[in-house]
Amino acid sequence: LLLAPWLVAAAAAVAAGAGGGCPVLCTCRGQAVDCSGQRLFSVPPELPLDTGNLSLAHNRIASIPPGYLACYGQLRALDLRNNSLAALPAGLFLGARRLAHLDLSYNNFSLVAADMFLEASGLLRLDLSHNPGLRRVHPHAFRGLAQLRELDLSYGGLSAISLDALEGLPGLVGLRLGGNPWVCGCAMEPFLKWLRGRIQRCASDSQLAECRAPPEVAGAPLLSLTEESFQACHLTLTLDDYLFIAFVGFVVSIASVATNFLLGITANCCHRWSKASEDEDV
16 A cells, blocks of 8 residues: 555656657547547647557648657657648658658648658658649659558659659559559650569559550550550661751752742732733823
């Protein structure tokens, strides 16, 4: 009985060391903190220090303070889907070395910036799907994510993607690209060649990923395009071709000059005839 007050005090100290109580409007079970669907406009100011799974999904959060995750070294999963995020602050993941799952789907990202996830080197799954304004992925956007296994870029606004952005992901086994307005021109050839080479060991929704342009391949699945589809991109002109083009240009120029000359003569004759007719009337 005499030890009871000491045990209560020790338990309170442990709770304080774990970051205090559960944030307002959130529910906490073990290391899971669920703040989803609470119409939050900002992230909770404090979390338990041992938070391992944090859900902030289905809110109205438009920004995250710099260094917000610095104290949460146990964090393994972060769910930020269906918010109003357009960017992440630099160094957000500095303290979250164990973060393995990150969901940023259904937000307002227009760019995946260079080194956006550099500190999150332990990421295994990254979801950037359903960002309709997403137009560009920087070539160094995923630098440092050597362990990444699943990447979802589906249902955005991407018309092209740099091969450099994906070549640095040796562990990738799942890639989703469907629902984007891909422009399958010459610049897309290196990426499609890489994708065909990876398809045997990288699960993909490539059959759902279709070309939006140019018109001759609109609606075609990405992987239906072969090397023959890009033959026109590798056409080179010989000396004979250049001479022929020069000759045609010369002929067209001569024809144009001759046409203008004949039109000038015709116009001059018409003018003289008209003037002669006026003199006879007088």
